[in-house]
Amino acid sequence: MKKIILLAFTFIFTFNLLQAQRGGRGGTPEERVNRQVERMTTDLSLSNAQSEKIKGVYLKSSQKMMDLRKSMTEENRGEMREKFGAIRKEQNEELKKYLTKDQFEKFEKMEAERQANRGQRGKRGEGERGKRPKEEGEKG
Numbered sequence: 001m002k003k004i005i006l007l008a009f010t011f012i013f014t015f016n017l018l019q020a021q022r023g024g025r026g027g028t029p030e031e032r033v034n035r036q037v038e039r040m041t042t043d044l045s046l047s048n049a050q051s052e053k054i055k056g057v058y059l060k061s062s063q064k065m066m067d068l069r070k071s072m073t074e075e076n077r078g079e080m081r082e083k084f085g086a087i088r089k090e091q092n093e094e095l096k097k098y099l100t101k102d103q104f105e106k107f108e109k110m111e112a113e114r115q116a117n118r119g120q121r122g123k124r125g126e127g128e129r130g131k132r133p134k135e136e137g138e139k140g
Contacts, residue, residue, distance in 0.1 A: 033059050040054060050098050054099075057098070058091070068080055068087075
């Protein structure tokens, strides 16, 4: 019995260690950038040259944001939010250089939808689907 418990503990520990090395749930910055560029390549029909340039833009922005996160404290959280916004704005200006007008418009629409969905994350179960049917005679 002790061997089974030890084996289970070892497995869980190893899994958690690997997960931490991978960069948590989103992966390393490079993995996240690669996924983003792959998604954009498909959704926006990017050429190989566009994909490579856009990957560079995202890697540069990602590094800037990582550097900012290292210096973030609870006190300067609002200031950091502004700085992140400035980095994203700069990133979008660079993306605009490499995308056609139609591609950039579609990109902006995709980003707006993503932001809207982001706001819905914490509200799961609050809609009609999340409510259980009321019993007869039940209040509320």
